[in-house]
Amino acid sequence: MEASAELINTEQRYPFSPLFALDTLWLQVAGTLCNLRCTHCFISCSPTNHSHEMMSLEDVRRYLDEARQMGVKEYYFTGGEPFMNKDLFAMIELALKQGPVSILTNGLLITSKTAARLKSLSDASDYSLELRVSLDGYDAETHDAVRGLGTFEKTLKGVLNLAAAGLNPVITAVEVNDDLGARQGREKFLACLKSIGLTKPRLKILPTLRLGAEINRTRAYESWESLRGRELTKDESLALQCSSCRIATSNGVYVCPLLIDSPQARLGETLQDSLRPFELKHQACFTCHATGFSCRT
Amino acid sequence: MPDLNGRTIEAGAFKSVGFIGGIYSNYLALGKALELLKGRVDTVVALGDFGAFGPHPDRTLEILREREIAAIRGNYEEALAAGADDCRCGYTNPRDNEFAQLSYDYTKAKTSREHVEWMGSLPAHIRLSIAGKRILLCHGSPRRVNEFLWESATPEPFIKKMLDDHETDLIVCTHTGLHWSRFIAPGRGVVNVGALGRPANDGTPRVWTAVIEEKEGAPAVRFLPVEYDFERLAREMESEKLPPEFIETIRTGWWTTCLEMLPAKERAAGKF
Ligand code: SF4
Ligand code: SF4
Ligand SMILES: [Fe+2]
Numbered sequence: 001m002e003a004s005a006e007l008i009n010t011e012q013r014y015p016f017s018p019l020f021a022l023d024t025l026w027l028q029v030a031g032t033l034c035n036l037r038c039t040h041c042f043i044s045c046s047p048t049n050h051s052h053e054m055m056s057l058e059d060v061r062r063y064l065d066e067a068r069q070m071g072v073k074e075y076y077f078t079g080g081e082p083f084m085n086k087d088l089f090a091m092i093e094l095a096l097k098q099g100p101v102s103i104l105t106n107g108l109l110i111t112s113k114t115a116a117r118l119k120s121l122s123d124a125s126d127y128s129l130e131l132r133v134s135l136d137g138y139d140a141e142t143h144d145a146v147r148g149l150g151t152f153e154k155t156l157k158g159v160l161n162l163a164a165a166g167l168n169p170v171i172t173a174v175e176v177n178d179d180l181g182a183r184q185g186r187e188k189f190l191a192c193l194k195s196i197g198l199t200k201p202r203l204k205i206l207p208t209l210r211l212g213a214e215i216n217r218t219r220a221y222e223s224w225e226s227l228r229g230r231e232l233t234k235d236e237s238l239a240l241q242c243s244s245c246r247i248a249t250s251n252g253v254y255v256c257p258l259l260i261d262s263p264q265a266r267l268g269e270t271l272q273d274s275l276r277p278f279e280l281k282h283q284a285c286f287t288c289h290a291t292g293f294s295c296r297t
Numbered sequence: 298m299p300d301l302n303g304r305t306i307e308a309g310a311f312k313s314v315g316f317i318g319g320i321y322s323n324y325l326a327l328g329k330a331l332e333l334l335k336g337r338v339d340t341v342v343a344l345g346d347f348g349a350f351g352p353h354p355d356r357t358l359e360i361l362r363e364r365e366i367a368a369i370r371g372n373y374e375e376a377l378a379a380g381a382d383d384c385r386c387g388y389t390n391p392r393d394n395e396f397a398q399l400s401y402d403y404t405k406a407k408t409s410r411e412h413v414e415w416m417g418s419l420p421a422h423i424r425l426s427i428a429g430k431r432i433l434l435c436h437g438s439p440r441r442v443n444e445f446l447w448e449s450a451t452p453e454p455f456i457k458k459m460l461d462d463h464e465t466d467l468i469v470c471t472h473t474g475l476h477w478s479r480f481i482a483p484g485r486g487v488v489n490v491g492a493l494g495r496p497a498n499d500g501t502p503r504v505w506t507a508v509i510e511e512k513e514g515a516p517a518v519r520f521l522p523v524e525y526d527f528e529r530l531a532r533e534m535e536s537e538k539l540p541p542e543f544i545e546t547i548r549t550g551w552w553t554t555c556l557e558m559l560p561a562k563e564r565a566a567g568k569f
Contacts, residue, residue, distance in 0.1 A: 021440075023455075071458025074450060099452035100560060128449040128560035168565060183391045200569055202557060 015232045016277040017242045023073040026247035029055045030079025038147045044212040045080045053250040057087040063248045066271045068098045076102045083109035096125035107133040107158030115165035131169040138192035170202040207291045221283035241294040258284045303421025310426045313510030317343040318471030321494025322351030329525040330506045344471040345371020345436040348404035352533040358412040370419040371436040372443045378417035387443035390557040428511035430484040433465035437472040448477035449562035476505045484515030496550035498567040502527040
């Protein structure tokens with residue numbers, strides 16, 4: 001009996017990703033609620049997706065307290081759309097007391113008043129406040145195709161409001177167009193950002209993940225696209241974001257921002273509960289490993 | 298003891314120590330910095346990244362070795378000693394990587410084998426003490442040779458954890474090219490000594506070195522600007538056909554490459 005059980009295990013084995021240090025704490029402050037419904041959203045956020053609710057200021061405060069004790073290095077606020085959370089400014093202020101903060105946003109709600117408030121929060125801290133705005137192409141046609149009609153203009157407005165307030169956002173583009181990852185596509189994108197008035201354009205390109213809504217836009221993972229049977233070296237493990245991050249949502253702590261829809265990726269209620277190694281069973285893990293990609297800036 | 302990757306040397310107690318951050322083949326600034334530190338400190342330690350960016354890498358190595366400057370290895374020395382194909386600088390953007398590759402290939406081709414062997418013999422860390430406080434010298438961070446510790450992205454709780462993890466009071470590092478310090482208590486914190494090799498993205502061609510010495514019973518840091526013949530360096534870089542972008546930085550003091558690694562505050566301080 002023993003022997004055959006072991007045989008099955010070997011066949012089914014996936015590598016484990018140990019947490020080397022909790023450097024990055026993500027906070028799913030807007031849950032899965034968003035004012036858009038992008039066709040490539042890997043967690044299918046929308047105005048009506050309540051799988052993860054907005055986090056309360058108290059939730060955030062509790063995780064920040066725990067994170068401070070544990071020596072976390074940086075914080076990322078995400079959703080959904082963080083600016084839909086009414087307590088976002090209080091959350092940012094709190095987090096900036098203990099480390100650098102990045103906010104991932106679609107930019108739609110960034111009015112000039114919001115931008116000015118962000119700038120004063122940034123100025124009041126020794127630590128950097130990063131705004132990461134998603135722009136999926138350098139023209140309305142490519143962008144609106146995945147994000148919705150009219151969103152290119154609105155996002156651009158948000159970006160320009162930030163720039164006018166003296167904040168320089170990092171523009172994040174998902175590689176929905178194949179040439180973006182290449183040097184030329186990049187340079188073209190940067191030139192476009194300069195032409196709209198960003199004097200020091202900052203750009204991060206992310207690969208597409210075959211999760212959530214993206215499955216309908218292109219395709220799901222093929223069965224061979226998994227880490228089954230693989231062993232990872234220490235360097236390979238370190239390259240995975242889950243070796244240094246966790247994400248807190250209204251439903252508890254998960255291993256990484258990509259897998260909050262996967263019950264198996266929920267590791268506990270508190271950060272302390274969530275420190276154990278994670279078995280890389282998910283097919284998104286294949287993308288992380290194959291592309292060396294991380295959601296961090 | 299904590300698990301540090303690579304060999305650690307215990308160097309004992311000092312009153313004052315001078316630190317040389319990334320030299321990036323700027324042998325002219327190195328000469329000036331050593332003059333400046335002479336007689337002012339008990340000893341000088343170089344924290345790695347001797348090559349890259351500038352011209353004639355062997356000249357820097359000759360100075361370091363002739364004067365028997367204590368040194369630890371940086372990512373550059375690790376890469377060269379291992380015969381690696383790239384510098385392991387840890388950049389994530391293709392343009393930065395292209396420039397990094399250019400300087401690595403140049404440096405690799407121009408560094409004599411004997412110097413490369415010496416690099417392979419360097420320790421990864423040095424421990425010493427000043428004013429009774431334990432000081433750990435590393436290149437990037439105690440845990441990773443190419444970790445970037447920027448001022449606006451290295452918060453107090455994280456510093457406290459690093460100090461506890463590595464059983465030290467003070468961490469002294471380089472790798473980012475910008476000098477700064479953050480103390481969480483007297484004599485406890487992080488000092489990034491910045492770089493001698495290229496200016497600190499502040500619109501002046503000067504570069505920086507640092508002295509740590511006792512002040513009111515605890516080690517404290519002073520950053521010292523180093524003025525040197527940057528025009529001569531720029532001309533030598535031109536005749537070596539090094540990228541014009543690098544030469545512009547030497548002359549103007551503004552960074553033109555590797556900008557995407559900078560956190561918001563550091564990026565805002567520069568011109569590009
Ligand atoms: S990709 Fe971003 S903006 Fe689009 S639906 Fe998802 S969370 Fe909202
Ligand atoms: S999706 Fe990526 S970051 Fe998340 S657990 Fe898998 S490998 Fe780690
Ligand atoms: Fe370095």
